[in-house]
Amino acid sequence: MFNSEMPPTMMPVKVNDNAKTVLSKRYYRKDGNGEPIEDATSMFWRVASAIAAEEAKYDKSPFKVEKLAREFFDLMTEFKFLPNSPTLMNAGTDLGQLAACFVLPVGDSMEEIFDGVKHAALIHKSGGGTGFSFSRLRHKDARVGSTGGVASGPLSFLRIFNTATEQVKQGGTRRGANMGILRVDHPDIIEFIRAKERDGDLNNFNLSVALTEKFMQAVEKNEEYDLVAPHSGETKARLKAREVFNMLVQKAWESGDPGIIFLDRINRDNPTPALGEIESTNPCGEQPLLPYEACNLGSINLALVYKDGEDHGIDWKELKRIVHLSVRFLDNVIDASRYPLDRIGEMVRTNRKIGLGVMGWADLLFQLGIPYDSQEALSLAERVMKFVNDESKAASKKLAKERGEFPAYKESTYGQRNLGPYRNATTTTIAPTGTLSIIGACSSGVEPLFALSFARHVMDGEKLVESNPYFKQALIDSGSYSDKLMDEVAQKGSINKIEHLPDDLKRVYVTAMEIEPEWHLKMQAAFQRHTDNAVSKTVNLPNSASKEDIYNIYWMAYEQGCKGVTVYRDGSKSTQVLCTGEGS
Numbered sequence: 148m149f150n151s152e153m154p155p156t157m158m159p160v161k162v163n164d165n166a167k168t169v170l171s172k173r174y175y176r177k178d179g180n181g182e183p184i185e186d187a188t189s190m191f192w193r194v195a196s197a198i199a200a201e202e203a204k205y206d207k208s209p210f211k212v213e214k215l216a217r218e219f220f221d222l223m224t225e226f227k228f229l230p231n232s233p234t235l236m237n238a239g240t241d242l243g244q245l246a247a248c249f250v251l252p253v254g255d256s257m258e259e260i261f262d263g264v265k266h267a268a269l270i271h272k273s274g275g276g277t278g279f280s281f282s283r284l285r286h287k288d289a290r291v292g293s294t295g296g297v298a299s300g301p302l303s304f305l306r307i308f309n310t311a312t313e314q315v316k317q318g319g320t321r322r323g324a325n326m327g328i329l330r331v332d333h334p335d336i337i338e339f340i341r342a343k344e345r346d347g348d349l350n351n352f353n354l355s356v357a358l359t360e361k362f363m364q365a366v367e368k369n370e371e372y373d374l375v376a377p378h379s380g381e382t383k384a385r386l387k388a389r390e391v392f393n394m395l396v397q398k399a400w401e402s403g404d405p406g407i408i409f410l411d412r413i414n415r416d417n418p419t420p421a422l423g424e425i426e427s428t429n430p431c432g433e434q435p436l437l438p439y440e441a442c443n444l445g446s447i448n449l450a451l452v453y454k455d456g457e458d459h460g461i462d463w464k465e466l467k468r469i470v471h472l473s474v475r476f477l478d479n480v481i482d483a484s485r486y487p488l489d490r491i492g493e494m495v496r497t498n499r500k501i502g503l504g505v506m507g508w509a510d511l512l513f514q515l516g517i518p519y520d521s522q523e524a525l526s527l528a529e530r531v532m533k534f535v536n537d538e539s540k541a542a543s544k545k546l547a548k549e550r551g552e553f554p555a556y557k558e559s560t561y562g563q564r565n566l567g568p569y570r571n572a573t574t575t576t577i578a579p580t581g582t583l584s585i586i587g588a589c590s591s592g593v594e595p596l597f598a599l600s601f602a603r604h605v606m607d608g609e610k611l612v613e614s615n616p617y618f619k620q621a622l623i624d625s626g627s628y629s630d631k632l633m634d635e636v637a638q639k640g641s642i643n644k645i646e647h648l649p650d651d652l653k654r655v656y657v658t659a660m661e662i663e664p665e666w667h668l669k670m671q672a673a674f675q676r677h678t679d680n681a682v683s684k685t686v687n688l689p690n691s692a693s694k695e696d697i698y699n700i701y702w703m704a705y706e707q708g709c710k711g712v713t714v715y716r717d718g719s720k721s722t723q724v725l726c727t728g729e730g731s
């Protein structure tokens with residue numbers, strides 16, 4: 148029997164002050180008085196040993212549990228890979244819910260709606276986020292058969308979900324996050340597009356409009372399209388597609404909400420259409436899922452695979468090792484996780500979706516001296532993500548040989564094309580890594596840096612101040628470093644207006660607002676081409692950006708094969724998660 152006690156020889160894990168603050172507030176287990184009863188070393192051992200213990204179930208495993216626990220521990224404590232927050236918080240605990248992403252159905256009856264509210268509360272309590280499509284709900288003022296009355300429509304129910312969320316703290320530490328989706332051909336679409344007009348409304352929801360191929364073609368041809376009652380199939384009205392599209396652009400310009408997703412494209416990539424249609428994503432948009440499906444994510448820190456002298460400056464051998472070990476880890480997480488509903492557990496074990504992604508991308512580019520907004524960066528993005536994706540598939544195939552394929556394999560699009568067998572219906576997703584990147588001390592996801600030196604607003608109004616370590620080193624190397632300069636950078640966020648700095652430094656150390664919107668989008672598209680699920684990315688725009696800029700970005704996202712797009716114009720919301728000295 149595997150002894151999960153931490154071996155006494157374990158070296159204490161070092162984390163920086165920001166990571167320490169986040170970990171002790173949210174991740175460490177606490178005693179009855181709310182005092183942490185673990186530190187980084189014991190936390191990572193708890194996670195590594197609980198996830199490795201699943202290995203014992205499989206006769207053909209090439210690993211002894213003890214050895215694998217040590218490998219997982221090293222992988223995480225070297226910050227080369229981190230699983231999503233619920234895994235770090237809950238692995239090896241009584242709660243044991245390890246997935247970040249869930250999608251729940253909202254059916255067109257009181258029972259189904261309030262079941263949804265209850266199930267969402269259970270998921271939030273366990274640390275997961277939920278996505279819902281409200282497209283099946285009959286529109287406002289439609290007849291309700293049982294009472295002869297009229298329906299209140301998707302928006303009024305969405306508000307109930309929002310209020311319920313307000314009262315339930317996620318994992319006991321944060322409020323729940325939700326995604327609300329409505330199809331563009333739902334009769335209440337205009338009300339939905341305007342739902343977050345007032346600052347603070349529906350603040351526990353991200354909203355996205357699900358655009359269909361038919362709608363996009365109508366926009367292109369400047370035609371009308373039908374609004375269809377979901378419960379009767381009746382056409383209720385016709386709208387000019389371009390007017391609706393322009394309204395979406397207008398709202399995104401005003402506040403960033405709602406975003407858009409390309410629903411038909413998401414379903415074209417649905418690996419298991421026989422099990423149903425995908426109608427929603429998780430809260431941050433990177434994980435489309437079937438109703439009752441959940442997915443656990445994990446991210447590789449690309450900042451740490453830089454190796455001078457190697458092909459393209461990347462240690463490919465090490466990256467391959469990390470991918471294979473991470474896929475094993477994430478597949479074990481599925482077995483180790485306890486799901487809030489039996490139905491979810493069954494669904495997850497049928498498809499066994501995992502979402503391995505990357506973070507630290509901007510940090511890798513800094514080390515390579517490649518500007519984010521360059522063709523070279525786009526080519527490298529494709530190369531790196533193709534490698535991660537291909538190796539994740541190879542790892543999933545290997546696991547299928549050891550453990551069997553995912554139960555829906557035969558009816559899946561892989562099975563139909565004889566591509567597998569695979570252990571997992573999807574293997575790759577690029578998450579925002581909002582907290583993981585703090586723990587891993589790297590740039591988040593595939594985003595450029597928001598500022599070279601900045602204050603992060605985290606829970607309870609606290610501020611964490613950070614300077615990018617590669618930037619600091621580059622200043623030292625070029626002989627430009629001084630405390631005064633660092634203060635100036637912290638104030639301005641970027642260096643392009645600091646005159647005496649060398650141009651090559653200014654070219655490489657670019658920040659989100661200085662990067663032209665189309666480069667943000669091109670980067671998203673480059674990663675999307677080699678990602679099964681979707682890519683979390685915000686196209687950041689300066690305050691001066693026009694509606695035409697947003698129109699162009701939306702259209703480009705459509706043309707370049709993205710699954711959705713989120714834009715944010717600086718200063719268009721009263722609270723921002725990230726801000727420079729000047730902005731706060």
Ligand code: CDP
Nearest residue numbers: 231232247276324431578579580581582583
């Ligand atoms: O870095 P971390 O693992 O905490 O999460 P992330 O990569 O920023 O977000 C990944 C997913 O976790 C989101 O898309 C949500 O599904 C979920 N999440 C959530 O439910 N609540 C939050 N406050 C943050 C993330």
